[in-house]
Amino acid sequence: MSQPSTEFAQQVVGYAFRELALLDEALTHKSHVNELKHKHRKHNERLEFLGDAVLTLVVSERLAQMFPQSAEGELSKLKARLVSEASLAAAARRLDLGPLLRLGRGEELTQGREKPSLLANTLEAIVAAVYLDGGLEPAREFIHRAFDEEFHALQGGGGQGLVQDYKTRLQEWCQKTYETLPQYAIVRESGPDHQKTFEVHVAVRGDVLGVGVGRSKKEAEQIAAKQALTQSNPGTSC
Numbered sequence: 001m002s003q004p005s006t007e008f009a010q011q012v013v014g015y016a017f018r019e020l021a022l023l024d025e026a027l028t029h030k031s032h033v034n035e036l037k038h039k040h041r042k043h044n045e046r047l048e049f050l051g052d053a054v055l056t057l058v059v060s061e062r063l064a065q066m067f068p069q070s071a072e073g074e075l076s077k078l079k080a081r082l083v084s085e086a087s088l089a090a091a092a093r094r095l096d097l098g099p100l101l102r103l104g105r106g107e108e109l110t111q112g113r114e115k116p117s118l119l120a121n122t123l124e125a126i127v128a129a130v131y132l133d134g135g136l137e138p139a140r141e142f143i144h145r146a147f148d149e150e151f152h153a154l155q156g157g158g159g160q161g162l163v164q165d166y167k168t169r170l171q172e173w174c175q176k177t178y179e180t181l182p183q184y185a186i187v188r189e190s191g192p193d194h195q196k197t198f199e200v201h202v203a204v205r206g207d208v209l210g211v212g213v214g215r216s217k218k219e220a221e222q223i224a225a226k227q228a229l230t231q232s233n234p235g236t237s238c
Contacts, residue, residue, distance in 0.1 A: 009100050013126055015142060017133050022047075026125035027097075029118065031104030044125035047132075051124030052083075054131045058143045059083055066155060082150055086168045088120035091146045093167070093218070097122055111181045116168045166225035173229065174204055182209075182228065184221050200224045204232070 009023060010016055017023045030043040059082050063075050070078075081087060092098070098113035101122060112118050123146065131139035144151070174182050188199040200220035202210045209231050212223030 012096060012100060013130070013142070014145060015130050015134070015138055017129070019133050022129040022133050023126075026129040027100050027122065028102045029104065029107060029112070029122075031107045031112070032102040035104045044122065047125035047128035048121045049128075050131070051126070051128035054136070054139050055083055055124060055127050055143060058136075058140050059147070061140075062144065062151065063154075066151070078154065082147065082154075085116050085120045086172075087147075087150060088123050089116035089168045091150070092119035092123040094149065095123075095146060097126070114171065114181055116171055166222050166229060170202070170210075170225040170229050173232070178205060180205060182225070184224065186217060186220075202228050204228070 006020055006023065009027065013023070025042045026044050026047050028041060028043045030045060033041050033043040056079070059079055060075070063070075063078050063082075067075065067078075097119060101113055101118070103112045107113075107115075107118070127139055127143060130142050170182050174180055183203045185201050185203070186198055187201050189196055190199075191197045196215070198214055198217050198220040200212045200214075200217065200223075201208045202212070202221070202224040210224035210226070210228030212220040212225070212227065214220035214223055
């Protein structure tokens with residue numbers, strides 16, 4: 001897969017880096033570095049560590065502002081849900097970080113750009129890169145933008161509801177059950193350009209388990225994933 005330009009990557013992230021090497025490091029997985037003949041390029045594990053701390057600080061700060069009457073235990077539970085792998089992966093997908101990653105051949109072959117753990121780690125690394133390049137305020141702005149959907153869901157639900165990321169839940173179930181990933185395919189597009197409708201099928205090991213129709217590809221994929229989870233796990237609460 002050809003690597004997107006640095007300019008495009010900055011547009012996706014929504015931040016203009018002064019030190020582009022930090023962005024390069026954040027988007028580089030260790031599998032890519034391990035295959036290089038010259039080991040000068042850094043991978044993003046160091047940044048993941050720092051990004052986790054910055055993310056936890058900013059999310060905790062935001063939750064304390066949103067729910068000033070909530071007890072520590074309640075805030076801790078909300079924070080844990082927001083900084084979980086599933087939540088981070090969902091945010092990374094909305095930002096479309098997958099195509100930006102530098103992966104080794106093995107990760108490419110196993111659909112590394114769709115793996116929740118890899119996407120979550122990359123988001124943390126980008127948080128750290130923005131923090132190191134511009135300080136806490138730009139990092140805070142990036143985190144607020146990346147988790148805008150989750151924060152709105154919490155605000156609207158009084159702290160009770162986070163947006164369900166059925167794609168991540170389905171992927172985790174498929175990896176655990178079949179050691180494979182689900183495959184999504186757009187089978188139909190209809191309507192005018194300003195009001196398109198997408199129909200998506202999701203298949204696991206060649207069998208279609210879910211069908212979703214939505215006003216965007218991402219919405220249709222989520223609906224298909226939810227149906228697949230329900231059909232493959234009748235007892236699953238969606």
